[in-house]
Amino acid sequence: MTSDKEILSTIPDSHVESTDTEKESVSKGAYIDISIEEVSKEENADLESLSSIDNNKWYNKSKTIFGYKLLPYSQGRSQILMVSFVVFMIVGMSSAIGGLGAGGTLNATVVNNSNVAVYTAFAFLAFFCGPICNKIGVRATLCFGGWGYALYYGSLLCYNKTGNGTFVIASGAIEGLCAAFLWTAQGNIMLSYSEEENKGKNIARFWAIFQMGNVIGSLVPLIQTIHSTSETLADSTYIAFIVIISTGAIMATMLLPTRLVRKADGTRVILKKNPTWKSEMKALWTVLKLQPWFIGMFPMFWSSNWFMTYESNDYNLVQFNLRTRSLNNLMFAIFEVLGAFSAGYLLDSRFCSRKTMARIGWGLLMGFTLIIWGGGLKSQLRYTRQTVDDDELSLLDWTSSGYGAYLVLYMLYGAFDAWWQTYSYWVMGSLTNSSRKLAIYTGFYKSIQSAGAAVVWRLDALDTPYMAMFGSTWGLLLGSLLIASPVIYSRILEETDPDDDIKFTEND
Structure with missing residues (x-):
């Protein structure tokens, strides 16, 4: 020794x-x-x-339970698993309701407008949330971020009782502000606490656990509606979700401060000592000044939630009754879990260099975009907003003839979602190991993602033709991959430069 x-x-x-x-x-x-x-x-x-490392501290000790040796709580993977379960309870469970379309209510317009408020507020604050996260710490950032989700689903419960759409929209704006905190902290932890060779796996583990919240959450409305023809969720469903989300926000306080975390190889997370508000806001612009090529990733970020509006409101909501939408949402979530695992573990496999793997991942994503969304075109050709408004389109049930093909397409949409998100995070994680820089990267990601989502939810609220919604989604996905290709092909190296990370982290 x-x-x-x-x-x-x-x-x-x-x-x-x-x-x-x-x-x-x-x-x-x-x-x-x-x-x-x-x-x-x-x-x-x-x-x-x-x-x-002080091995006398409880968080640095390994524990054995039922013969299985657990990792020390201070190890990066343990903290990533912890934040995965926090987001599982806050966002994963709430996604189950959102995936039903119209938030489980019958009024898509109110929920669409509330989503505009969510993503507008989210986009504004997330751009600056990296510096805020670096200053106050990931634990406080994550905890604060959870409470807005509980308020929003409380407003949906209130809407079912009172029809108060204004409260839903205002709560959506507050949720957006809180979501900016939560997702910036989550991305920072997931990427900066991982070793370079395990970033894809840790992204996959996070995404799988997070989406298991959607899987379990989808079972609740499915069980409640399996023998029902009602088109709205019961009050007890909303109450259960509010309790679970609040519990997740409290769990966030149990995370360790970043300074106490060690990666699996025993090394510290690269962290700036004694950050100031001035230094962190300056760092935001320094990233764009020193790395203007990173802007090439922005269209991928913009597209990364654009497709969710079409999938939930313009595909699932308009074609199926509530119990079938619940089943669709369950299968969508299961395939998101499978997609995350397959993407993360493939991206971390070492049968080729990391640079080559980045190109393979890009090629696969391009192929999936062409095939899956090309298959979706046939489904979209069967209805328009006019036929839906005139009740000419009969809602499908899982007993309807031909339903299986629509279910398979929706499951592939779920897998595609996981692939897109996992690959985007993996690319960011391949560009740096600096906690400070990754907080800024993820802030950019969530800000631009949310700005795109705000626009597309507003377009849907304005009754934009379904074919235009579909075409904009498919076109943006293909175009953004092409624009990002120079970054992916030229900037991802076999290993990140540690001197560059340290220089940026300590730069004022």
Whole structure:
């Protein structure tokens, strides 16, 4: 086992400003804090991380339960799993209602307008949420973000009783502000707590657990409506979701501060010491100034929620009765889980270089876009807004002839969603390991994603023709992949540059 003297001797004098007394204290087992500002080389930072772990702390100890050895709570993977379950309870469960179309109500216009409010507020704040997250910490950011979801689903319950659409729209705006906090913290944890070779797997684990919330949540309305012809959800459904979402927000307080987290190899998360509001807001613009090519990813971000409006409102809502929509939503969520696992584990496989894998992933995503959405065109040709408004389109039940083909298409939409999101996160994670930079990246991602969603929900609320909604979705997906290709083909390397990450992290 390497002694403290040996560890100290491997650190160049140029990186450590210490007195003889400090060196003597290290040789006796005392801890000396060597910050990233004083250690510029990755290997020396790793030595500092390993030497500073206090194994007497409960969160640094492994525990054995029923013969299975659990990872220390402070390990990055444990924290990623924890945030996965938090988002599982907050967003995953609530997605089950959203996937039914019109939030489980009969008034699509009110819910569409509330979604415009959600995503407009989300887009505005998420752009600046990276610096906020870096300043106040991921734990506070994530916890605060959860409460807006509980308020929003409370407003849907209120709407079923009072018809107060204004409250739903106002609650949507508040949910959007809170969602910006939640998703920025989530993306930061998921990407910066992972080792380079495991980012795809950790994205897959997060997405699978998160979508299991949608799977379980979809079972609730399915069970309640399986023998019912009602087209609205029961009050008890909304109440159950509000309780679960609130519990998830409380669970977020159990996360560890980033400074106590270690990756699986024992190294610290690259984290700026003592950030200020000025330094974090400046960093936001520094990323765009130093990396203007990153803007090439923005169309992919814009498209990443655009298709959800078409899938939930213009496909699922208008063609099927409530119990069949519930079944569709369940299968959609299951295929999102399967899609996330297949994408994440493939992207992390090492039968080729990471640079080559980025290109393979891009090619597969392009192929899926052509095939799956090309298949969706046939379904869209059978109805228009006019035929739906005139009640000329009969709602399908799972007992209807030909229903199976529509279900398969909807399941493939779910898998496609998971592939798109997983690949986008994987690309961002392949560009840097810096927690500070990743918070900004994910802030950009969620801001631009939400801006696109606000636009498309408004278009749907204005009764834009279904074919136009479909065409805009398919066209944006194909176009954004082409625009992002130079970034994917030229900027993803086999390993990120640690010196570049440290330089950015410590830059004021």
